[in-house]
Amino acid sequence: MNITWLSSRYLGGDLSSTTQIHLANGLVAKGHTVDFYSPGKSVGNQFTHHPIERSQTRGFQASSVMKNLKKRVSEFKKADVVLIDWPIFKLAPLIDAPVILMDRSPPADRGIFAKLQWPMWTKAWSKAVRGTVVSDAHRSFVADETQTPKASIGVIPAGVDLELFQPGVKDGPIRMVYHGRVDVNRGVMSLPMILAGLQSNGIDASLHIHGSGDAVKRLQNIGMPGLEITDAIPQDEISQLLSKYDVGFLPMPENKVWNLASPLKRSEYLASGIVICGIEHAGHQIKESKDWMQLFPQKEFISLSVSWLTSLDRQLLTALQKESRDYAEEYLSWSHSVDALESMILS
Secondary structure (H helix, E strand, O other): OEEEEEOOOOEOOOHHHHHHHHHHHHHHHOOOEEEEEEOEOOOOOOOEEEEOOOOOOOOOHHHHHHHHHHOOHHHHOOOOEEEEEHHHHHHHHHOOOOEEEEOOOOOOOOOHHHHHHHHHHHHHHHHOOOEEEOOHHHHHHHHHHHOOOHHHEEEOOOOEOOOOOOOOOOOOOEEEEEEOOOOHHHOHHHHHHHHHHHHHOOOOEEEEEEOOOOOHHHHHHHOOOOEEEEOOOOHHHHHHHHOOOOEEEEOOOOOOOHHHOOOHHHHHHHHOOOEEEEEOOOOOOOOOOOOOEEEEOHHHHHHHHHHHHHOOOHHHHHHHHHHHHHHHHHHOEHHHHHHHHHHHHHO
16 A cells, blocks of 8 residues: 655654654555654654645644645645644645544643643544554543544554564663653652662662653752763663663653653663563553563652662562563564554544
8 A cells, every 4th residue: 555644743753753753654664654754853754744834933843744744735636644743633634545643642742732732632633533552541531531443553563673682681780771752750760769769778779871861951950879870862862871770760750641651661671681670550550461560650750660670689680671671572563563554543
């Protein structure tokens, strides 16, 4: 099939675009042609990327992409199906081919941007015949909020590149990690307190935080031993670092957005043979999880994380890390996500 994907997200710019890249490449590998229209750039991919200019001003980025895509509607006539990200779903009536709404996350901004985005999100789903989400909780939320039938909503969870993310040698002090957006609203300020708790219990440990966001300077100002803060790191480099880490964190608090998520970092942690500590809510839960994943109530996240990590010796930690990789190999390959998306397209 000839598939066209229209997106306002900057290709190659963040973890969410990584999802788009893997899904598009996976569809090509299954024999489809994919024309991807978005801001950003494509390097070494199998699909055809058509760069779209985007405003640098927050609040106008999606509308600028939509304006530029409207000028190219004639190019979409060859498509058998068109995938459209929800922020630019107003384009749907201009397209003759069947369309599928792509929702990788409801509005995540706060304040005035959220007030502008939620009505757009609701209207997009109200106009959609079919759409995709990232988790069962996300599907239930869409159905409840927009009266969209669950049968018309496909679940496409985040997968992981099992060849790129693999376990390496893990020994010595416990090495803990968080990577992704380093924003205060993602709960990252709690992580140094876990490190401090371990150190006060006589545990030799370090904490490595990789990413950009409004919490970076606050974390850097802490200046405690064993705490390393870096900028965001390219995927091929982060995979090498993760291979040597022991524990990965999911500190995002319980709220309307994080409860619906399918965190890509969770899959990358598990593929790298990392055990996970996180906050207990639907967005962090994963089917068939075992002792390699510990989710705690938000109020007790710090104390219970310290208690659990203190209880682990290297032998037990190694066993749990092997189980986490085994789980990733069985359930988290991108092929599962691509199959689900292809099934939605062919239906």
